[in-house]
Amino acid sequence: MPFVKEALLLAGENRLFTIDVLVVGAGPGGYVAAIRAAQLGKSVMIADKSEWGGICLNSGCIPSKALISAAHSYEAVSASQAMGITAEQVKVDFAKVQSWKNGIVKKMAGGIAGLLSGNQIQAIHGEITLINDHEAILNNGLEQLHIRFEYCILATGSHPIELKSLPFGGRILSSADALELQEIPGSLIVIGGGYIGIELGQTFSKFGAKVTILEGSERILPGFEQEMAQAVAKRLNKKGVTVHHQAIAISAKQTSKDVTVTFLVNGEERQITADYVLVAVGRRPNTDSGLDRLGLRQMEGGLVHIDRQCRTSLPNIFAVGDIVAGPALAHKASYEGKVAAEAIAGMSSEVDYRAIPMVVFSDPELASVGLSEAEAAAQGIDIAVGKFPYAANGRALSLQANEGFVKLVADRATGIILGAQIAGAEASGLIAEMGLAVEMGATLQDVAITIHAHPTLGEMTMEAAEAALGYPIHQLSSRGSRRT
Incomplete structure (x- = not known):
């Protein structure tokens, strides 16, 4: 990995880094912020305990869209009779689909590594702990590196919300787990009719799974206008997807072959059994790692309070992406990352969310x-x-x-x-x-x-x-x- 070996050798000599900008998190907010800061003449280090590209690239936006594209192609080949095209015995080799999807992710992750290297950014895998507003410790599993920085950009992202009544594991899946399935389920229960649940529910439905969606509100995709959501609901109905509205999951019981979910609809208790359950009820910011010790002002839900330049209550620390208010969107995080880097460089850039698009890759x-x-x-x-x-x-x-x-x-x-x-x-x-x-x-x-x-x-x-x-x-x- 670019700069990792060099960084470790330097650490072995005096174990101390001094840097202009430390970026914590290499998702679409972090790596974009790092590149922009480097372009503006700052010495930059970026650290992430996982892979370059963050959740979006490795277990979110990109792999999900790859599977959506594959499912759409399969559906198109299977149902083109109206155009005069007939294809017999169309089959899905899901292992090859997954291999193709993973190849896209690997290629893009390599591209990000190349961009970091090309912009002379020190990129290190490891977990960051902020000691104070100018110092941090990075633990890479081999040794600890001491980092002193003038500015820090927090871009630590978010994680799927886990329901106490349906903890992840076995046949109860997070969105990341669902993207790594090695088989097309015969049946799938999706808890949550937001964009993640709808995208993945429709995808597996097109591949042939019998899908049931449990949505807690009166309609799916509550963040969009009703007539827009109705267009998706109509298509779900055509594909045989069952949607229960105002449905609250209360428990799940797994066996080696399936999982049974007990849920309430208007006070009436019901049960449904499927091969797997996907829990997609939202995401929670990754701000539970001691940021409060620094005195950072936080909002309800653990979000970090920022001003219009993405500056936190500590003037040299900035925050972007899923850990600040607003929709959890990769392009919003990247936009905020640029603003934060430019603010650090003394520019007058400020966020303006009027033109932030919202997109669901539904059908x-x-x-x-x-x-x-x-x-x-x-x-x-x-x-x-x-x-x-x-x-x-x-x-x-x-x-x-x-x-x-x-x-x-x-x-x-x-x-x-x-x-x-x-x-x-x-x-x-x-x-x-x-x-x-x-x-x-x-x-x-x-x-x-x-x-x-x-x-x-x-x-x-x-x-x-x-x-x-x-x-x-x-x-x-x-x-x-x-x-x-």
Whole structure:
């Protein structure tokens, strides 16, 4: 590993490192912060007790999306009769799927190691203990290294929440465990209808597992608008996935072959048995390792309090990613990492979350940025809304992806785009244009007059902008035709 050997030799000589910036955690918040700090002329050390890339790369974002892609390909090959394509005896070699997925992870982890090395960052595996606001001890299993730093960026991430009634182990899986399964379960119970539960539940369903989802609230994906979540619920129903709402799991009993979960629905006790149970009820910040001893101000749930430059209550210590307030998103962590590094270098960078996109790689995909209709209304803004259906887009029809919509929310008086919501194929990519629109304060007119290539899914943002302005081309206006 780059710099590890050199670091150990130096430690053997005087056992003391002096560094400008110590980054604790090598996930998408940490390694990006380290690179940006190095670019700005700082000497940087990054330490992580696990692999480069953190949970996102090794047991979260990347491996899950690889499995989602494989499941989508399998479904597409198995169900293309409408296009005139028939494939017989389509099979899944799940061992090869896992090998392919692991190859992607390995390649990307190697890429991060190369970036750290290329930016002259000392990268060391080991567990960091902060002694005070300028000193730390790193234990790498062989010896302890004493580190003195001017600044520190905490990017320690989060871990899956474990239910006392369903502790991880055996056939009760965390999301990381589920991604490492060596077989496609015949049946799977998913506890939690948030983005992790839905993504993995749909994936295994497409591979052929019988999936049941237990969601504690009234609907799945509560962080998204109801009409967006309904698009996913509709697809789940088509695939035969059973969803129990307002369902609370209270216990589980395992055997060598299966696991039985007892749960409550509206006070009624029920049971269900499956090969495995996936517990996906959220994540908890990794801030339980003595940060309170330093006097860092913390918030409810163990989150670290930061200012708009990601600075904690100790002026030389910064925090980013899952351990600070806001959604636990890799791209949010990376963004905060850049801001923290730039603040350390004396720049005036500050966080601005208006254009942070939210994405679920469900089927159909969901993506949102900025304000929703409800959020804008709650702020008392008079809004104009434009909506365009996938069913009216030629490219969507050619992709057999006619379910979904693109919706824009704008200030009626100024035309400035406040937010966008997309439910449908490739929503994860389409939302980038609207993120830029929100970030730069673009108007509906800006998007409407931008020439979009035909035939593409991207045309729908233009069509939605035209609808909001009152002159839709490829759908009838509720106002009727008008001349301007």
